[in-house]
Amino acid sequence: MMEESSSRRDFLIRSGRVGAGVAVACGLGFWLRERSRHPGRELTASQVRSYRIDIPDDVPRMVVATGGTPEALAAAALAPLGGMGRFVARGDVVVLKPNIGWDRVPQQAANTNPDLVKALVELCFQAGAKKVVVTDVSCNDPRRCFQRSGIARAAEAAGATVLLPEERKFRDYRLNGELLSVWPVYTPILEADKIINVPVVKHHNLSRVTIGMKNWYGILGGRRNQLHQNIDVGIADLATFVRPTLTVLDAYRVLVANGPQGGNLNDVRLVKTVVAGVDPVAIDALGASFLGLRPEQIPYIRIGHERGLGNMNYAELQVKHVSLE
Amino acid sequence: MSASNSPPGRVDPDVPGTAEKRKPRFWLRRLRRISQFTFLGLFLFLLFQSEFRGSFSRGAADTVRLDYPVSIFLELDPLVAFSTALSTHALYGNVIWALLLIAGTIVIGRFFCGWVCPMGTINHLFSSYKPERKGKRRVDANRYKKWMSIKYYLLFALIAMALLTSMQAGLLDPIPFLVRSLAVSILPGISFGLRTGLDFLYGTNIASLQWLADAGYRVFGTSLLSIKPQYYYFGFVLGAVFLAVAVLNRFVTRFWCRGVCPLGALLGLLSRWSIFGMEKNHSRCDDCNRCLLHCQGACDPQGKVPWRQAECHLCMNCEAACPEDVIRFRFFPKTEAINPLPDLRRRRALESVAAGMVVLPLVRASTGLAKDYHAGVIRPPGSVDETDFLARCLRCGECMKVCPTNAIQPALFESGLEGLWTPMLKMRVGYCEYSCVLCSQVCPTGAIWKITEAEKLGKAAAGDGSAAGRKTAGPVKIGTAFYDQGRCLRGVLPDFAEGDLGPGGDRGAPRRRHGHGPAPPG
Numbered sequence: 001m002m003e004e005s006s007s008r009r010d011f012l013i014r015s016g017r018v019g020a021g022v023a024v025a026c027g028l029g030f031w032l033r034e035r036s037r038h039p040g041r042e043l044t045a046s047q048v049r050s051y052r053i054d055i056p057d058d059v060p061r062m063v064v065a066t067g068g069t070p071e072a073l074a075a076a077a078l079a080p081l082g083g084m085g086r087f088v089a090r091g092d093v094v095v096l097k098p099n100i101g102w103d104r105v106p107q108q109a110a111n112t113n114p115d116l117v118k119a120l121v122e123l124c125f126q127a128g129a130k131k132v133v134v135t136d137v138s139c140n141d142p143r144r145c146f147q148r149s150g151i152a153r154a155a156e157a158a159g160a161t162v163l164l165p166e167e168r169k170f171r172d173y174r175l176n177g178e179l180l181s182v183w184p185v186y187t188p189i190l191e192a193d194k195i196i197n198v199p200v201v202k203h204h205n206l207s208r209v210t211i212g213m214k215n216w217y218g219i220l221g222g223r224r225n226q227l228h229q230n231i232d233v234g235i236a237d238l239a240t241f242v243r244p245t246l247t248v249l250d251a252y253r254v255l256v257a258n259g260p261q262g263g264n265l266n267d268v269r270l271v272k273t274v275v276a277g278v279d280p281v282a283i284d285a286l287g288a289s290f291l292g293l294r295p296e297q298i299p300y301i302r303i304g305h306e307r308g309l310g311n312m313n314y315a316e317l318q319v320k321h322v323s324l325e
Numbered sequence: 326m327s328a329s330n331s332p333p334g335r336v337d338p339d340v341p342g343t344a345e346k347r348k349p350r351f352w353l354r355r356l357r358r359i360s361q362f363t364f365l366g367l368f369l370f371l372l373f374q375s376e377f378r379g380s381f382s383r384g385a386a387d388t389v390r391l392d393y394p395v396s397i398f399l400e401l402d403p404l405v406a407f408s409t410a411l412s413t414h415a416l417y418g419n420v421i422w423a424l425l426l427i428a429g430t431i432v433i434g435r436f437f438c439g440w441v442c443p444m445g446t447i448n449h450l451f452s453s454y455k456p457e458r459k460g461k462r463r464v465d466a467n468r469y470k471k472w473m474s475i476k477y478y479l480l481f482a483l484i485a486m487a488l489l490t491s492m493q494a495g496l497l498d499p500i501p502f503l504v505r506s507l508a509v510s511i512l513p514g515i516s517f518g519l520r521t522g523l524d525f526l527y528g529t530n531i532a533s534l535q536w537l538a539d540a541g542y543r544v545f546g547t548s549l550l551s552i553k554p555q556y557y558y559f560g561f562v563l564g565a566v567f568l569a570v571a572v573l574n575r576f577v578t579r580f581w582c583r584g585v586c587p588l589g590a591l592l593g594l595l596s597r598w599s600i601f602g603m604e605k606n607h608s609r610c611d612d613c614n615r616c617l618l619h620c621q622g623a624c625d626p627q628g629k630v631p632w633r634q635a636e637c638h639l640c641m642n643c644e645a646a647c648p649e650d651v652i653r654f655r656f657f658p659k660t661e662a663i664n665p666l667p668d669l670r671r672r673r674a675l676e677s678v679a680a681g682m683v684v685l686p687l688v689r690a691s692t693g694l695a696k697d698y699h700a701g702v703i704r705p706p707g708s709v710d711e712t713d714f715l716a717r718c719l720r721c722g723e724c725m726k727v728c729p730t731n732a733i734q735p736a737l738f739e740s741g742l743e744g745l746w747t748p749m750l751k752m753r754v755g756y757c758e759y760s761c762v763l764c765s766q767v768c769p770t771g772a773i774w775k776i777t778e779a780e781k782l783g784k785a786a787a788g789d790g791s792a793a794g795r796k797t798a799g800p801v802k803i804g805t806a807f808y809d810q811g812r813c814l815r816g817v818l819p820d821f822a823e824g825d826l827g828p829g830g831d832r833g834a835p836r837r838r839h840g841h842g843p844a845p846p847g
Contacts, residue, residue, distance in 0.1 A: 103759060105385045114385065141729040141758060143379030143552065148760075150385030162381055167520075167553070168527045168538065263759070 047174055050243040051195045053087060055278055060318040062277030062286065067325030070115040070252050073274035077248065078123065080320045081276060087246045088194055090128035095192035096120055096160070097244075099200045099215055100136035100151050102261050103144040109253035110262045112200045114150035116250050116274065120198060121158035129194075135163040136218045137186050163188055170221040177237025179230050184221035194245040197280070201251045201287040203259030203267075206231045208298055210260055211287035212247045212280050213239040232299035239280055239304050247283045249275040254290050281310025282317055353641040353654070357439060361446040368443035371395045372507060373548045375726045377763055388778065390766055394419070396723055398443070398500050399769040403427045403595070404480075404588040405501070405719060408487035408494040409770050412716040417771035433601035435592045438582060439621060439638030444499035448581055449621060449640075451574035458576065464617045466577055469625050469633055473583045474668045477594075478677035480587040485681030490712070491688075491743055492770075495719030497587050502567075505746065508726035509735055510564030513555045519545060520554060556754065557725065558734045563746070582638070583623050590667075593635035597665050601639075603632045604658035610651045616643035626652055631664040693741030702740045703750040703804040705733055706757060707765040707776040711740065717772035720746040724764035724773055730755030733764060748773075750803065757803060776801060 055061075065077035078084055088094055098112035106114055117134060124132045134155040138145040142164050146152040152162045170184040189195070199215035206228055207214055216238035217224060227234035251273040255262040262268070271290060277283045281304040285295035295301045295312040305312040375395040397419070399405055406423035410416055426437055438445045458466050483494040495501040519541070527538035542550065557563075573580040582589050603626065610628025617627055619642035624633040626643035628651055644652045693699070694711065705724055708714055725733045725748055732755030735746040748764070750757055762781055765773045779785040783800030 103761075141377075141761075143377055144389055144729065144758065144761065146381065147379050147383050147387070147389065148385050152379075152381040153384050156381045164379065166542070168524045168542075261759075 047176060047241065048243065049190055049241060051192065051245045052243050052278070053194075053245055055081075055086070059086075060277075060320040061279050062275060062282055062314065062317060062319045063322060064273065064275050064286070064319065065322040065324065066271075066273045067323055068272065070113045070250070070274065071119040072324055073252070073272070074116055074119040074123065074248065074276075076322045076324055077274045077276035080322065081246075081278075084120075084123040084127040087196070088124050088127040088129050091130045092124075092128070092193040093131045093133070093191070094124045094129045094194045094196060095133045095135070095189055096124070096155075096196050096198055097189060097215060097218060098134065098136060098151055098198040098250075099210075099218065100142075100145050100149050101139045101218060103140040103148050104262065105148055106150050107253070107265060107268065108262050109200065109202060109255040109268045110260065111145070111149035111151065112198050112250045113252045114154035116248070116252065117151050117198060118154040118158045120196065120248060121155050121160040124196075125159060132158075132160040133163060133188060133192065134160045135165065135186070135188060137165045137221060138218075165221070167221070173241075175237060175241050177233075177240060179227065179233040180237040180241075183224075186219050186221060189219045190242075195242070197244040197247040199247070199249055199287075200255075201249060201290050202255035202262065203257050203291060205259060207235060207300060209284075209288050209291050209293055211284040212244075212249060213284050213300060213304060216242050232303060235300040236303040236307060236309075239300075239309050240307060243309075244280065245278075247275075247277055247280055249277075249283050249287050251275065251287065251290050256291055279310040279314075279317060281305050281312050282314040283310075285312040286314050286319075349645050349647060349650070350641075351645050354645040357639075357641050360440045361449065364441045365443045365446045368398055368503075369548075371397065372504065372512070372726070375508065375723055375767060376551060377727065377729055378547065378552060389761065389763070391727070391763065395727075396721075396767050396769040397422065399504065399719065399721055399723070401426050402498060402500045402588065403430070404494050404498045404591050405770065407591065408484060408492060409717060411484065411487040412490045412492050413713070413771075417717070418769070418775065420769060427595060430592045430595040430599070432599060434596035434599040434634065434639055435589065435622070435637060436639045437592055438586075438589050439640040442499060442582075442588075444503045444586075445579070445582055445638065447503070447571065448574050448579045451571045452578040452621075456575055456578070460618075463578075464614045467617045467620045467623055469623045469636065469668070471668070473623055473636065474673075475584050476586050476590040477667055477669055478673055479585065480590040480594075481674055481677040482681035482684075483587055485678045486685055489682060489685045490716040491685050492716050492718060493743070494587060495721060496745075497585060498719070499581070499586050499588055501719040501721035504726075505720055505722035505735075506563050506567035508722040509557045509746075510560040510562075511567060512549070512726075513551065513557065513560060514564060515549050516551045517554060519549055553731070555726075555731050558751070559737060560735070563735070578623075579621055579638075582621070583636070593667050596634055599634070601656050602634055602654065602658045602663060603637065603643075604653045604655055605632060605662040606651050606653075607662065609649045611649060613648065615646040615648065616652060619643065619646050631662050633668070634663055634665045635667040688742045691741060693738065694743065699739035701749065701751070702736065702744070703752075705748055705750060705764040705773045706781055706801045706803050707762065707774045708772060708803075709774055714747070714772050715740070715743050717770040718747045719770055719772075720748075721769065722746075722748075723767040723769070724748045727763045727767050728755065729758055729761060729763065732756055 059082060060080055063077045063080045065073045068076065096117060098117050100111050102110040104110035121132050121134065134151065146162065146164060156162050165186055169187050171187050172182050173185040174182055197212050197215055199210070199212045201209065201211045204210040204214065213235050219242065251271045254269045254271045255267055256269055257267040258264060275283055275286060281301060284301050284304070288295055288298055288301065301312050304310060311317060371393055372395070374391060374393045377389060377391060400419040400422045403423045403426050406416060406420045406427070409420065430437060456463065479497060483497065486493045523538045523541045526534045570581050577583070605628060607628045612628065614627060620626055621640040621642065622636045622638040624637035626632060639654070641654065644654055689695070704714060709717065720735070722735070725735060732750045732752060733748045734751040734754060736744050736749045738745065739749065740747060760778045760782060762776050762778055765776045777785065781801045
């Protein structure tokens with residue numbers, strides 16, 4: 001009968017439907033169960049980001065230039081190293097990493113000198129750089145820091161690309177350091193052919209002095225104030241992770257007390273010095289002397305030396321002194 | 326629109342005057358719409374600009390200020406001017422602009438509600454887009470109702486409180502209400518959603534999608550997206566109140582404007598003698614009620630009854646809708662068909678004033694303001710003393726929006742019932758940026774007095790500071806922290822101060838003395 005054949009057909013269709021429904025639900029359930037993992041991160045081998053280049057033995061490892069304007073000092077400090085052309089090749093993307101950490105004006109010496117940054121941007125372009133990026137992950141509100149440090153305007157005027165840190169451009173990196181395992185890093189800093197670290201030397205209330213190695217705090221996002229609990233190991237871990245092409249140390253004005261923020265002009269000394277070099281530990285070791293400190297007094301410099309990141313006994317290296325006065 | 330568009334039978338040559346019927350002036354309605362969108366756009370633009378986005382073209386020596394007068398809508402607000410004048414016996418800064426609106430309303434009526442007010446425009450949009458009530462039900466809903474006089478009584482109560490130095494008008498004044506709702510809840514919510522979507526695209530690591538995300542950040546980066554995600558204590562309550570007000574429009578056209586808005590009530594009272602208004606030719610009206618279908622203010626535009634001048638938003642919908650040329654807006658209209666007075670009863674009015682005057686002593690006789698005050702009530706830098714502050718603060722939320730560190734948060738009841746949604750610094754969310762004075766730049770009423778960076782840091786030369794509101798020279802104080810040396814273990818146990826915590830006590834960080842308490846012997 002019509003009705004019976006219809007109901008058999010109906011029976012098959014409806015059974016098929018519920019069968020498929022159950023199968024899909026179960027299949028999905030088991031598949032999702034297989035996917036279940038602890039939401040933690042997997043760790044890999046220690047990572048190093050090296051932007052170093054080979055330098056002939058007869059070239060000094062470090063040049064100390066004194067007297068004169070920041071612009072003149074930058075050129076004078078680089079010349080004995082072979083000029084910017086030794087470090088920056090035609091078509092390179094160069095990242096300059098000054099210290100733009102604080103809502104302070106240049107006279108307060110809490111950030112890198114804007115004239116020095118500007119001079120370095122110009123030297124990079126003269127050496128044939130395709131693009132020069134200037135950026136930092138500030139401690140205070142970055143919009144204020146970039147404006148009030150004078151660095152944004154100076155760098156932009158010289159043709160650099162100034163980047164304010166943006167949350168989405170941080171990526172978790174496996175630093176695999178002693179203290180820093182996995183941490184969000186501001187990727188535009190690492191996406192470069194060459195990196196030039198442009199720290200300012202100043203007093204720091206936790207690490208006693210902040211120079212070049214400490215400046216790499218400025219590539220990190222996240223709750224980096226946690227790192228203050230063990231600041232020296234954190235600094236050494238960062239210096240292990242990032243190996244810059246060149247370090248140009250700003251000691252034009254030196255904040256000798258109440259760092260790292262400063263604010264009081266009475267704490268600032270006019271030293272009129274720029275140091276350029278390729279050994280990050282040696283530069284920090286020498287930089288500490290601006291605050292009257294010996295390298296072995298600074299734990300992170302000692303750790304960096306022990307890890308083989310550089311030589312803190314800078315007197316053993318070829319150091320050239322240039323005076324513009 | 327010609328007679329052919331009217332239903333058949335509408336044109337009756339026997340009705341006197343039909344022959345020389347004038348065409349309705351649609352351009353007036355169009356002009357009103359243009360005006361509404363312009364002012365809403367301007368309002369939103371200024372709200373988006375209430376954030377320091379930084380400028381790479383500025384040098385180190387330039388001061389950090391917003392580029393636009395972002396609080397101009399608040400300063401134009403007559404209710405702000407009126408109530409702060411009562412509560413402080415003075416007009417602060419740019420609030421003098423409100424005179425423009427007061428004078429304009431006295432001359433031509435409540436044009437602000439129908440043509441300018443951004444809250445009115447938002448209510449208008451929510452009322453017009455696919456409303457719940459259509460046809461006859463909408464016509465009935467648009468007739469004047471008794472409850473629409475509530476706004477006048479609310480106004481009286483708020484004014485009474487202002488007279489007793491408590492600035493509560495900002496709770497219901499539409500401009501502070503809108504700024505607060507958008508700045509503290511709706512915009513942060515939109516920003517959060519948009520950011521999540523764009524960050525998801527960026528996180529895919531597919532170049533084209535990342536390009537799209539970057540483009541999204543560029544397009545919305547100066548409007549809907551704040552520089553950083555912003556968070557506000559109990560912000561969702563403000564958002565919920567705003568959404569409830571918006572949704573009510575679906576049932577009663579411009580519910581807020583008709584029944585609640587104290588600014589509308591004030592403007593209604595001011596329009597008492599206005600020289601611009603509606604002239605109705607009752608004899609031509611054939612009760613089609615099309616005017617009511619589109620009426621915004623519920624001012625009874627239909628024939629046979631007087632026009633309620635105090636309720637009318639001057640939206641011009643009725644004139645454009647009337648097929649019989651009954652309604653005509655003009656200067657110096659004949660007054661026979663005009664009821665210039667709001668629907669008020671003297672007894673109710675006195676009761677509402679009394680209610681406002683009774684509330685304040687009850688609130689002030691509770692703890693919170695004078696006794697057992699909350700240690701967390703840290704007002705933004707430059708704020709005047711707490712009682713003066715409560716006489717001024719509109720809780721508009723401008724300072725919360727502009728704060729670069731998100732530290733300024735809406736209070737709940739920390740400063741008593743009166744202090745609801747006033748700004749306070751919550752240092753667990755952010756900190757007060759050392760040389761930032763943006764909150765004092767945007768405050769329209771001087772609750773946060775305008776200060777310069779030099780004044781904030783105590784570096785202003787003597788005599789040059791307009792440091793009114795501050796009693797002493799020196800840096801601006803936002804709070805006082807002190808050690809109770811009788812309790813502090815550092816002061817009692819010298820060894821503790823020296824860091825001798827025994828094994829495991831040394832965590833590697835250098836230990837510094839804070840310079841409080843007596844020096845340990847030896």
